[in-house]
């Protein structure tokens with residue numbers, strides 16, 4: 001990989017088409033913005049459970065109890081057939097703590113759907129700033145069956161179901177008029193046939209092969225604990241943060 005020197009404005013990455021002064025001002029603000037300021041919850045890796053699923057459930061449970069904003073939102077990273085990576089945020093739709101597996105849903109024709117069809121492996125990342133906690137998991141991804149898919153879809157709000165029926169995710173949109181027209185048609189379809197599930201709606205299950213827990217510390221003594229699936233169990237390793 002090529003190393004690129006800082007540009008003359010001092011902002012790593014350069015300022016090719018924009019204003020160097022604006023970029024410098026932004027950089028100053030980034031540097032001044034607090035991060036991992038605390039107070040943050042304690043974490044003792046020596047007392048962590050033998051398997052990662054219960055630790056995930058424990059951290060998510062605390063995030064929910066403490067009203068950490070949207071702790072169910074996570075980043076899903078996939079790779080295309082040629083290796084090009086992409087990431088997007090999604091909603092966590094289910095957890096299997098005993099097996100350290102995570103459920104999410106999307107359209108099979110979307111970018112993630114196309115990636116997963118050719119490379120059924122992915123990573124999920126959560127970051128809960130108020131707790132200074134990051135969780136990363138990675139592993140193979142399976143498509144769940146028709147009944148789970150039906151339940152997942154029919155459990156959504158009518159507006160969310162209608163959006164899925166437009167069947168256009170990740171393709172170019174002509175403009176607001178097309179959006180409005182097709183969304184209204186989809187809403188009418190959902191009202192007329194409330195039990196229908198769009199063909200592309202897919203529920204995926206990622207079974208973690210590795211799971212990593214990062215506990216930030218205001219004085220920068222961060223902790224990282226990685227679990228790796230081995231045979232029928234899990235090994236645990238501390239990592240330099």
Ligand SMILES: Cc1cc2nc3c(=O)[nH]c(=O)nc-3n(C[C@H](O)[C@H](O)[C@H](O)COP(=O)(O)O)c2cc1C
Nearest residue numbers: 073086088089090091105106107110111112113170
């Ligand atoms: C808060 C939030 C939650 C989202 N949840 C989902 C979701 O559960 N499933 C989904 O397919 N897209 C969800 N999206 C949209 C995705 O981020 C993304 O735009 C979309 O799935 C298309 O991405 P792709 O073409 O890379 O697959 C969500 C977006 C936001 C901002």
